[in-house]
Amino acid sequence: MPRPRRLLNIALCAATAVAALLPLAAHAVAELTPAQEQLLRQAARGFANKDYLPAASALPELGQTYMGSWVGYWALQPRLSTLTQAQYERYARQFPSGVAPELLRRQWLLQLGKRQDWTAFAQVYRQGPAPQLISLRCYAASDPLLSSEMDLVPPLLLWRAASPTDQACNGLAKAALATGQISQTALWEQLQRFFRQGFFQQALQFAPFLPAPAARSLPRLVQNPGAWIEGRIDPASSGAESPETRELVRLALLQLAYQQPERAVAWVSSSQGRELPAALRAEILYQSAWSAARQLRMEAATWYAQAYRIDPSYRPDEEVSAWMLRVALRARDWPLVERAYALMPTAQRERGEWQFWNAFAQWQQGQVDRARATFTRLASPWDYAGQLSLAALGRPLRLPSSAPDPAPQSSATLASQGDFQRAITLYRLGLYFDALAEWQHLLDNLPNSGDVRAAASAAADRQAWLLVINASTRVRNDGDWRQGFVLPFRRAILAAARDNGLDPAFVAGLIRQESGFAPGIASSAGAQGLMQVMPATAAWIKSRRPMLAAADLHSDTGNLEIGSAYLAHVLERFQGALPLAAAAYNAGPGAVARWLQRWNPQADPWSGAIFAANIPYRQTRDYVQAVLSNTAIYSALLDGQEPDPLALWQLQGSSGLEPVAATATPQP
Missing domain, CATH: 1.25.40 (Serine Threonine Protein Phosphatase 5, Tetratricopeptide repeat)
Known part of the structure; x- marks a missing residue:
């Protein structure tokens, strides 16, 4: 109208x-x-x-x-x-x-x-x-x-840095290919990247820039790579094949590895496949193993090991090597864990998660002193790898003394600035993502951690909890957990947890990750409020819990009641296993059930952490690790105790797992 x-x-x-x-x-x-x-x-x-x-x-x-x-x-x-x-x-x-x-x-x-x-x-x-x-x-x-007037980055470098779906960079690449600024060699390399990542249709738009025979073959190859490769490979004349044919064969094998990994493995293991160069065979096996690993298929570990044996010098990309380590954990193949870690680029190896699991593999193989040194360096109450390191050392999670309060005049001075006022006003209006943008601009221009803490204190005075938590991530290891782990809505959270038989620390840890305690926040997908509940989920849980019929999804109390009821449902479905319940809350219980059908973790104290490392969805994987790390800290805050971080990761009782004795946790 x-x-x-x-x-x-x-x-x-x-x-x-x-x-x-x-x-x-x-x-x-x-x-x-x-x-x-x-x-x-x-x-x-x-x-x-x-x-x-x-x-x-x-x-x-x-x-x-x-x-x-x-x-x-x-x-x-x-x-x-x-x-x-x-x-x-x-x-x-x-x-x-x-x-x-x-x-x-x-x-x-x-x-x-x-x-x-x-x-x-x-x-x-x-x-x-x-x-x-x-x-x-x-x-x-x-x-x-x-x-013509600016020192711009060459088109090829931009194209390499962009997503295969980026229309702007693909358009730039086409223009550069038409004028000869991008070589045929570089084009084939980019097509290989597209095929490794599964962007076959996006690759087809570059077929016109290939030599004519290859341009005609590429659409048929994408339509049925298996049939195409069977009709083109002739090992007896492999040395006489044109360079374009060899490149197309590589693309066909990469597509098979992505879509039908078992078929790609069978092909490179056949008499025909063994005629291919070792580096290419290793690449196809690595890519096949990566595809299978994300489907939680156990043969992925075997394929990774085969790829390494064929060419130990080949270096897969970061995502492939990360899944090599994950599947090695799943298979309890500790030497393969160390090989995967060694294959990672230096920057990737510096991440605490990979350092922890490499040390864990050393520990399992009796290299206790080396493992203990790494665990000691990583040990911290504030993150996933640090908490697991505490558990490996047999130490409880102990919160340090909090830092002194920021000077009142510092907070008052910051609060008078335009950036601060705009951030708080946007927050109050419920435009949380715009508020965060303004807040980040403010923090970027603060000279030291003391000023960042003063800004967080001023935001806390105005109950802008998401901004407070965001600021705390800028101040590492200063011991001021009060800012990083605020607990607003405390009474309502405790009541909702009690009414649903939940640990309030688990509820608080999940809310911190879901919404940062921002009331009324909504996601682009439509999830609502503190516990980011989808309206359809709210309607479903209300149909099962008549006492929630009057609960308002858009009010803080109602959102907590509905979200906690749903969290209790998924926790009951997965028999009390917090890692599985957190994963189900984020990805849906159907997804978690499918993962457990493909791989039922063995019962030991570390199975939950290994399960979380192998969650196929990156968002859910990071989510579960964050929620349980938050839970451990809120447990210390709420109970005044020093919890064992590993206790939160137990899977006993879920999906056929047998209980593990409390004394079963090994010590280095």
């Missing part, structure tokens, strides 16, 4: 008024009047509903306040697809700097790049720092007005 003409006139008048307003003062933090507060709430509510008109009508009144740049942003961002360069320029003149202007600049540049409006793109690109977003860097390299 068309909008009334009166509202359109308001929007047009407001847009014209933007040009007449004076630039916003850098530190204009005067309080808003009650009438301005009302206009701001209406503008924010409209923006949340993708309606720009309330912000456009409020801009003449709010443009010179400390929130002016955001109101202007809300008036323009929902209509980017129809925005004009003149409208953007009026905004940029009024608000030349700040988080909202830079956010709009990036989004407008993306829009101009899609339109291929290179004149406007060059103009906007020159108005600020070069954006780091890879798509914008590719558009800049495609802009003839910029490529």
Whole structure:
């Protein structure tokens, strides 16, 4: 239904008024009047509903306040697809700097790049720092007005750094291929990357840049790689094959490894496959093992070991080597764990998770002193690898004394700054992701950890808990767990946990990961509130729990009641195993049930941690590790005890696992 003409006139008048307003003062933090507060709430509510008109009508009144740049942003961002360069320029003149202007600049540049409006793109690109977003860097390299005057990154390097689905960088690559800036060798290498990652259809768009025979073969290869390879391979004449045929064979094998790993393994293990170079056979086996590992297939460990034996010098990429270590843990193949760790690049080996599991493998093989040295270095109450290291050393989780409170005057000074005021106001309006963007800008410009803690303290005074937790991640090992592990809604959390037979530390640890205690927060998928419950899940759990019929998913108390009831359901389904319940809460109980059907972990004290390391979904894997690490800390806070971190990771009683005696935890 068309909008009334009166509202359109308001929007047009407001847009014209933007040009007449004076630039916003850098530190204009005067309080808003009650009438301005009302206009701001209406503008924010409209923006949340993708309606720009309330912000456009409020801009003449709010443009010179400390929130002016955001109101202007809300008036323009929902209509980017129809925005004009003149409208953007009026905004940029009024608000030349700040988080909202830079956010709009990036989004407008993306829009101009899609339109291929290179004149406007060059103009906007020159108005600020070069954006780091890879798509914008590719558009800049495609802009003839910029490529002739700026020191831009070569197209091939940008294409290599981009996702195979990035249209801007793929477009740049096509133009560079047409002009000879990207060689045929580099093109084949990129096609190999696309095939390793499963982007076969995206690869087809580059077929026209291959030699004619290869260009004709590539679509047939993608349609049925097995049939294509059987009709093309002739080991007796392998030395006489054209380079293009050898490259196509490699792509066909990579596609088989991704889609039908057992078939790829059988082929490279056959008499025909053994004629291939050792490095290629190792590559296909590694890729096949990676595909199988993510499906929790146990033969993946065998294939990884075969790949290593064929060519010990071959170095798979980071994701392939990470899954090599994970599947080796699953198979309890400790030498293979060490081999996988040794194959990792240096930066990957420096991650605490991989250092822990490598030391764990050494421990299992009797290298106690080496393992203990690593565990001692990693031991910490604050993260997953640190807590597991404490458990391996037989130490409880002990929270250090908290740091002194920040000086009151420091918090008061920070609270008077425009960045702080905007972050808190956005938080109060429920625009949490915009609040985080403003908050990060503030923290980036603070000189030391003391100021960061002062900012967190000021945010805590205003109950902006998500911002407090975010700031705490900037201050490592200062012992101030009170900021990093706040516990608002304490009474409601304890009541919801009690009513559902849950450990309140588990509920608190999950909420910290789900929402950062931001009330009313909603995800892009529609998950709601403190416990990020989907409306369909809420309706389902209400149908099973009539006493929850009146619970309001959008209220803090109702959200806690519904979310805790669902968490209790998945915990009961998986017989009290916290790692499985956390995984089910994030990925769904059906996914966890499927994983357990493919691989039933053996019963020992470390099976839960090994299960979590092997969760096929990256988001869920990181989620479970974070939730249980949070739970251990909240357990210490709520109970005043020094918990054993490993106790949270037990799977006994779940899915056929046998209970493990409390004394079964080995000690180095």
